[in-house]
Amino acid sequence: MSFEVNDYLLEKSKPYPFCPGCSHGQVLDALGKALPMVGVAPNRVALVTDIGCIGISDKHFGMHTFHGLHGRSVTYATGLKLGNPDLTVVVLVGDGGLGIGGHHFLHAARRNVDITVLVCNNFNFGMTGGQHSVTTPHQAVTATTSEGNFEYPLDIAGLVDVAQGNFAARVMFYDPKLPEIIAEAIRSPGFAALDIWEMCTAYYAKRNKLNRTVLEEQLKERNLSTGIVVRRERKGYVEQYRQSLEALQGKPLSEGTPMASEFPRPSYPRQSVLIAGRAGQKVRSTAMILGRAGVLSDLYVTQRDDYPVTVMTGHSTAEMIFQPDPVNALTVDAPDYVLITAEEGRDVIRERLKGLPATSTVYALEELLPLDTPARVEPIPATAVDIQKKKTQIVLACVAWLAARTGVVSPEALRRAAQSEERQSISDENLATLAEMDARLARK
Amino acid sequence: MAREYIDGTEAIVRGALHAGCDFFAGYPITPSSGVLVRMMRELPKIGGMAVQGEDEIASIGMCIAASMAGRRPLTATSGPGISLYSENLGLAIMGEVPLVIVNVQRLGPATGGATTGAEGDVQFVQWVTSGGLPMVVLSPTDVASSYWLTTVAFRLAERLRIPVILNTSKDLVQTMETVDVSAWKKVPVEPRTPFGGAAPYVPYRFDRLGDVPQFLPVGADLQVRFTTSMHDEHGNLTKKLAKVDRTFRHLQEKVLAHLDELVLVEEDRQEGADTLVVASGVSARSSRAAVNMVRARGGKVSMLTVYSVWPVPEAAIRKAAEGVSRVVVPEMNVGLYRREIERLLPNRKTIGVNRVDGEVLTPDEIIRTGELEGGVA
Numbered sequence: 145m146s147f148e149v150n151d152y153l154l155e156k157s158k159p160y161p162f163c164p165g166c167s168h169g170q171v172l173d174a175l176g177k178a179l180p181m182v183g184v185a186p187n188r189v190a191l192v193t194d195i196g197c198i199g200i201s202d203k204h205f206g207m208h209t210f211h212g213l214h215g216r217s218v219t220y221a222t223g224l225k226l227g228n229p230d231l232t233v234v235v236l237v238g239d240g241g242l243g244i245g246g247h248h249f250l251h252a253a254r255r256n257v258d259i260t261v262l263v264c265n266n267f268n269f270g271m272t273g274g275q276h277s278v279t280t281p282h283q284a285v286t287a288t289t290s291e292g293n294f295e296y297p298l299d300i301a302g303l304v305d306v307a308q309g310n311f312a313a314r315v316m317f318y319d320p321k322l323p324e325i326i327a328e329a330i331r332s333p334g335f336a337a338l339d340i341w342e343m344c345t346a347y348y349a350k351r352n353k354l355n356r357t358v359l360e361e362q363l364k365e366r367n368l369s370t371g372i373v374v375r376r377e378r379k380g381y382v383e384q385y386r387q388s389l390e391a392l393q394g395k396p397l398s399e400g401t402p403m404a405s406e407f408p409r410p411s412y413p414r415q416s417v418l419i420a421g422r423a424g425q426k427v428r429s430t431a432m433i434l435g436r437a438g439v440l441s442d443l444y445v446t447q448r449d450d451y452p453v454t455v456m457t458g459h460s461t462a463e464m465i466f467q468p469d470p471v472n473a474l475t476v477d478a479p480d481y482v483l484i485t486a487e488e489g490r491d492v493i494r495e496r497l498k499g500l501p502a503t504s505t506v507y508a509l510e511e512l513l514p515l516d517t518p519a520r521v522e523p524i525p526a527t528a529v530d531i532q533k534k535k536t537q538i539v540l541a542c543v544a545w546l547a548a549r550t551g552v553v554s555p556e557a558l559r560r561a562a563q564s565e566e567r568q569s570i571s572d573e574n575l576a577t578l579a580e581m582d583a584r585l586a587r588k
Numbered sequence: 589m590a591r592e593y594i595d596g597t598e599a600i601v602r603g604a605l606h607a608g609c610d611f612f613a614g615y616p617i618t619p620s621s622g623v624l625v626r627m628m629r630e631l632p633k634i635g636g637m638a639v640q641g642e643d644e645i646a647s648i649g650m651c652i653a654a655s656m657a658g659r660r661p662l663t664a665t666s667g668p669g670i671s672l673y674s675e676n677l678g679l680a681i682m683g684e685v686p687l688v689i690v691n692v693q694r695l696g697p698a699t700g701g702a703t704t705g706a707e708g709d710v711q712f713v714q715w716v717t718s719g720g721l722p723m724v725v726l727s728p729t730d731v732a733s734s735y736w737l738t739t740v741a742f743r744l745a746e747r748l749r750i751p752v753i754l755n756t757s758k759d760l761v762q763t764m765e766t767v768d769v770s771a772w773k774k775v776p777v778e779p780r781t782p783f784g785g786a787a788p789y790v791p792y793r794f795d796r797l798g799d800v801p802q803f804l805p806v807g808a809d810l811q812v813r814f815t816t817s818m819h820d821e822h823g824n825l826t827k828k829l830a831k832v833d834r835t836f837r838h839l840q841e842k843v844l845a846h847l848d849e850l851v852l853v854e855e856d857r858q859e860g861a862d863t864l865v866v867a868s869g870v871s872a873r874s875s876r877a878a879v880n881m882v883r884a885r886g887g888k889v890s891m892l893t894v895y896s897v898w899p900v901p902e903a904a905i906r907k908a909a910e911g912v913s914r915v916v917v918p919e920m921n922v923g924l925y926r927r928e929i930e931r932l933l934p935n936r937k938t939i940g941v942n943r944v945d946g947e948v949l950t951p952d953e954i955i956r957t958g959e960l961e962g963g964v965a
């Protein structure tokens with residue numbers, strides 16, 4: 145099936161709403177001519193328009209139109225393309241929109257998202273009254289650069305090049321080849337952008353001398369040329385996505401493994417445990433073993449972790465509650481048991497230790513004593529938990545000690561919970577630690 | 589019984605997948621990154637698409653567009669990120685875009701405390717964008733309700749074509765707990781009502797103000813126009829007074845006309861109680877524990893858990909407060925939701941229990957400061 149200009153650019157919608165002599169209309173005309181050359185059906189094309197004079201063009205087009213926020217048109221184009229990869233997606237954006245949304249432009253080019261971006265570059269913000277933009281030439285006069293612009297202009301096609309997008313062209317709005325170049329950009333797989341040099345008759349062209357000769361001189365001065373300036377053959381984003389994630393397709397969703405109540409439920413109404421250690425000591429994962437042991441013992445457990453922003457340094461704490469019915473509060477004033485395995489943990493709960501009642505018990509590695517607390521303190525001798533040199537199992541050894549002393553969970557439940565680690569080697573190491581602790585505790 | 593030991597993040601991800609979510613875009617930020625990581629891993633398995641955007645603005649932008657292409661999107665962020673979402677949330681309201689946003693509250697303002705919990709966004713999420721239209725916000729209290737409310741959020745978003753925020757917090761998404769998955773509640777999510785008439789498709793047509801326009805995706809056989817600008821029923825820009833007024837009131841009515849579906853509270857009244865505790869989020873858990881403790885010791889106290897925090901379930905709050913003279917509102921902020929309670933119940937004594945140091949309120953603290961067992965003699 146072949147299509148005509150009027151299938152895309154609605155003749156009856158004219159005239160355009162632009163100022164007399166504004167070149168935006170010529171770009172819209174060129175886009176209208178380019179689409180039938182590409183031959184894609186109008187209802188398979190989405191036109192995303194940015195904000196600004198160029199953005200008020202939706203009603204002139206017969207394909208799908210999407211008019212979003214200023215500078216974000218490239219994000220919508222990306223979302224449409226990923227949401228429906230069969231769509232051909234074209235963006236109309238001004239130099240203002242390119243400036244505020246430059247980040248998106250850069251990353252769409254880098255990702256090589258299969259969209260075509262037409263930057264309608266008239267060297268200023270038309271709609272808001274002729275303020276300078278990121279492409280305003282050096283020394284040009286605008287509403288915001290009355291003494292001449294001292295900022296330097298950005299080269300849009302160059303940006304595509306450094307970001308490794310597939311296609312970029314620089315072209316004058318009056319170039320009779322404009323429709324062909326647009327068509328070529330749309331056909332090109334991956335990211336494509338056009339830097340279309342334009343004329344804002346209401347502002348920029350009023351304050352600065354501007355005609356074809358001046359535009360071409362500027363090109364020369366900046367050592368730039370028109371025509372296709374970037375062309376690469378990198379795979380487009382959609383294809384890359386499909387290929388790289390093919391292996392995952394069809395795999396079952398991670399649904400977790402339900403646990404049965406394999407062990408008798410301890411008889412207490414509630415116990416709360418606060419583990420205070422150091423990052424890297426595996427506080428969190430060890431607390432998870434203790435938690436799973438609780439679940440396996442028909443208990444409801446909560447585990448609230450805390451650590452600083454940098455996960456490999458500083459304190460790491462886990463506050464846990466075990467009870468036969470669903471737990472509500474995640475924290476209590478006074479934990480029944482506190483387990484301290486490192487200085488960092490001890491220091492971060494200093495104030496809490498001071499406020500503990502005499503009925504609470506603190507288990508702490510010997511070397512971390514004395515503690516400032518009214519609670520009962522039971523030292524854990526270093527020799528009791530020195531399972532291996534690396535000390536990566538110290539928290540698990542201490543948890544085994546605590547479990548044996550308090551009965552929060554049984555040694556059997558702890559052993560069973562330690563097995564469900566995802567990696568066999570970790571599981572083996574945990575079980576060795578627990579077996580050694582069982583033996584030591586039995587000897588005592 | 590199928591017991592598992594999981595956190596709120598996992599519940600949200602499963603809720604989303606079970607609700608038919610097939611698109612995700614997000615940007616890493618503690619404590620919401622878990623949702624991003626898991627969605628990136630899970631969605632390709634079901635042929636969905638997940639992207640890590642270059643920033644939050646791009647992420648929500650992609651979600652909005654994907655939604656209009658017919659996908660069922662989710663995004664997740666935290667304080668600094670939801671601040672960046674603001675403008676696009678307005679676009680989602682204006683363009684009538686179904687979208688679920690998870691906001692994991694952490695201590696603010698600004699970067700604040702990345703790993704520090706808080707409930708400081710409670711007012712922000714309501715008026716999160718310019719223009720003055722209400723946002724629908726749901727707030728879970730535990731892992732099970734994180735799952736349930738994620739499915740509710742999708743249902744409402746799809747049905748009403750609105751953005752819905754699931755406002756959770758650090759202590760809910762990262763806390764592990766025993767759950768009984770077989771007992772989890774969820775709601776069905778029906779597809780958007782498709783356009784069934786003859787061409788042309790008029791994308792923003794509605795009869796009564798509270799009606800939801802029929803949907804066609806960008807890419808359908810008939811032309812679709814989507815716009816952020818004030819528009820007429822055709823999706824064309826308009827400044828005609830009557831049309832502007834009608835579109836604006838429609839956007840508001842669409843939410844207000846469906847309030848009955850939006851009210852989600854749990855009332856636990858105790859006859860003879862003179863105090864009512866009103867709470868949401870993680871503070872509702874501590875409050876529940878406090879209420880149980882008081883009752884176990886022979887005291888009397890009523891409780892209202894608010895899941896649908898915005899729009900404020902005004903009638904439910906007024907009803908729960910019948911017969912009490914005191915209302916206690918525990919929150920991990922300076923007393924943000926308490927303002928709503930004070931507004932609704934001017935003749936009650938309202939007492940806040942507040943913490944802003946990142947610690948979750950303890951039940952004892954709520955009993956003490958809220959004087960749930962009477963004042964200090």
Ligand SMILES: Cc1ncc(C[n+]2csc(CCOP(=O)(O)OP(=O)(O)O)c2C)c(N)n1
Pocket residue numbers: 195196197198199214237238239240241242264266268269270271272277344
């Ligand atoms: C976030 C935001 N900031 C500012 C504006 C105001 N604004 C509208 S159009 C525009 C600039 C338009 O310039 P350009 O993109 O070059 O388009 P032109 O009008 O020149 O075609 C600006 C800044 C806006 N709409 N949104």
Ligand code: SF4
Pocket residue numbers: 161162163165166167168197198266270271343344345346347
């Ligand atoms: S202000 Fe400039 S860009 Fe806008 S329509 Fe007029 S001439 Fe064109």
Ligand SMILES: [Mg+2]
Pocket residue numbers: 196238239240264265266267268269270277
């Ligand atoms: Mg411009």
